[in-house]
Amino acid sequence: MKPQVEIYDTTLRDGSQGEGVNFSVADKLRIAEKLDAFGVQYIEGGWPGSNPKDIEFFAQTKRKKFKNARLAAFGSTRKKGVPVERDDQVRLLVQAGTPVVTIYGKTSMLHVKQVLRCAPEENLAMIGDTVRFLKHHGKFVIYDAEHCFDGYKLDAEYSIATWQAAEKAGADLVVLCDTNGGCLPNEVSAITRTAVGRLNCRIGIHTHDDIGLGVANALAALDAGAVQVQGTINGYGERTGNCNLTSVIPCIALKLNRTCVPAKSLPKLKELSQFVDEIANLRHNSRQPWVGSAAFAHKGGTHVNAVQKLAASYEHIDPALVGNTRNVLVSDLAGRSNILLKAQELGFRLTKDTPELKPILDRIKELEHAGYEFEAAEASLALLIGKTLRHRELPFRVDAYHVSMRRNGRDSICEATVKVVVGGKAAHTVADGDGPVNALDGALRLALVKFFPQLQNVTLTDYKVRILDTATGTAAKTRVLIQSADGRREWGTVGVSENIIEASLQALVDSMEFALLKK
Numbered sequence: 001m002k003p004q005v006e007i008y009d010t011t012l013r014d015g016s017q018g019e020g021v022n023f024s025v026a027d028k029l030r031i032a033e034k035l036d037a038f039g040v041q042y043i044e045g046g047w048p049g050s051n052p053k054d055i056e057f058f059a060q061t062k063r064k065k066f067k068n069a070r071l072a073a074f075g076s077t078r079k080k081g082v083p084v085e086r087d088d089q090v091r092l093l094v095q096a097g098t099p100v101v102t103i104y105g106k107t108s109m110l111h112v113k114q115v116l117r118c119a120p121e122e123n124l125a126m127i128g129d130t131v132r133f134l135k136h137h138g139k140f141v142i143y144d145a146e147h148c149f150d151g152y153k154l155d156a157e158y159s160i161a162t163w164q165a166a167e168k169a170g171a172d173l174v175v176l177c178d179t180n181g182g183c184l185p186n187e188v189s190a191i192t193r194t195a196v197g198r199l200n201c202r203i204g205i206h207t208h209d210d211i212g213l214g215v216a217n218a219l220a221a222l223d224a225g226a227v228q229v230q231g232t233i234n235g236y237g238e239r240t241g242n243c244n245l246t247s248v249i250p251c252i253a254l255k256l257n258r259t260c261v262p263a264k265s266l267p268k269l270k271e272l273s274q275f276v277d278e279i280a281n282l283r284h285n286s287r288q289p290w291v292g293s294a295a296f297a298h299k300g301g302t303h304v305n306a307v308q309k310l311a312a313s314y315e316h317i318d319p320a321l322v323g324n325t326r327n328v329l330v331s332d333l334a335g336r337s338n339i340l341l342k343a344q345e346l347g348f349r350l351t352k353d354t355p356e357l358k359p360i361l362d363r364i365k366e367l368e369h370a371g372y373e374f375e376a377a378e379a380s381l382a383l384l385i386g387k388t389l390r391h392r393e394l395p396f397r398v399d400a401y402h403v404s405m406r407r408n409g410r411d412s413i414c415e416a417t418v419k420v421v422v423g424g425k426a427a428h429t430v431a432d433g434d435g436p437v438n439a440l441d442g443a444l445r446l447a448l449v450k451f452f453p454q455l456q457n458v459t460l461t462d463y464k465v466r467i468l469d470t471a472t473g474t475a476a477k478t479r480v481l482i483q484s485a486d487g488r489r490e491w492g493t494v495g496v497s498e499n500i501i502e503a504s505l506q507a508l509v510d511s512m513e514f515a516l517l518k519k
């Protein structure tokens with residue numbers, strides 16, 4: 001069934017212009033497969049005329065079959081003064097072998113005169129010639145009207161003439177682009193309505209998030225009659241990014257109640273968002289609407305209490321609809337209900353009548369006062385609750401450690417020794433490292449894997465240090481947050497001390513202890 005709103009993904013082209021985003025051909029192929037499985041209608045794979053990597057990508061996709069999505073190659077209208085059939089960039093678009101070709105052209109008189117520097121009529125001919133040529137080659141042609149809204153505000157009649165030039169030449173869709181991302185929803189809405197009135201072909205919307213309105217502007221255009229949204233997963237893109245598909249898709253499905261991606265895909269939205277972050281090697285943005293880990297996190301005691309009674313009281317939707325989960329944050333605002341919910345989430349059988357609940361709560365408040373933070377260190381919290389409930393013995397004990405550092409000419413050398421005791425047996429190990437914490441981590445692991453070979457798989461994925469009490473200078477307290485993973489799970493642990501090495505050791509020990517817990 002045809003969806004009411006089509007989703008056009010440009011993560012691999014516009015999204016890859018974002019700061020810190022760099023996809024290899026293999027990365028692009030994996031993301032394209034994932035997007036296809038998710039059920040977007042179009043995947044823009046790249047601009048063959050701009051780089052060889054994108055030519056390679058399209059060469060590889062020729063052998064691939066996509067189930068849901070149609071692949072699009074992106075490019076521009078022909079150059080001024082060059083016949084379209086002799087324009088290399090346009091030729092590469094045909095050779096990409098995709099069913100869809102998307103080209104952009106100039107809408108704004110300012111750009112025609114000052115950037116392109118050609119006669120307004122030549123620009124109209126460039127649009128018409130290129131669309132016609134691509135239609136001749138059997139392509140489904142999407143025409144992106146660059147600077148559409150800004151151009152319209154400057155010279156409405158000329159803008160309309162550019163859209164009509166594309167339509168007359170056979171464009172299947174005209175997409176209105178807020179290229180600079182500075183328009184307001186009411187402007188987008190009014191101009192889209194005009195386009196719907198003046199064109200017979202279908203209208204799409206392509207927005208950027210420069211003033212935080214990328215998604216709002218896309219929704220305004222849909223409300224005014226547009227039927228296709230272009231955007232990127234997690235809002236990647238130049239400057240502040242593109243319209244975020246991870247937000248606009250659930251808005252369309254759950255707020256506008258229009259069909260877009262298959263209904264069964266919506267609960268996989270968070271997974272898709274995390275997958276793309278993972279491939280891009282970017283840290284997941286916890287405050288991202290809908291799919292961020294904080295999107296349904298509750299911290300204030302009264303909120304938590306209310307959410308327990310009635311989930312809808314402080315949640316705009318059921319988080320499961322987009323594959324997210326309710327998350328109760330533990331903090332010094334924590335009431336009994338937070339701890340209870342968190343403990344249950346971590347797998348402890350705890351009720352409000354468990355006598356240990358109060359000592360656990362007191363201990364958390366005491367530690368948070370001392371500078372500990374458990375929001376990103378659930379593993380440390382789980383260990384704390386476990387210890388208070390006396391569920392188990394400590395698997396190991398660090399009896400002694402020593403860290404030394406010296407400088408030898410240009411190189412600084414760090415060495416650590418650790419003495420670990422496990423059930424009456426001791427292990428004494430030495431390791432060196434790039435820095436004192438790295439050396440300590442090495443020595444601790446070396447000692448522990450002798451007793452627990454499964455720790456071999458544990459890796460340290462992130463290490464963060466924060467100085468807590470800046471007024472006291474070097475004697476300030478240091479909080480260390482460590483993120484670890486073993487291929488199946490990822491967990492965070494925390495340590496606090498006036499000594500950074502000691503704080504790091506606490507977090508490292510917690511990490512290893514947690515890794516030894518069976519789950």
Ligand SMILES: [Zn+2]
Nearest residue numbers: 014179206208
């Ligand atoms: Zn763009």
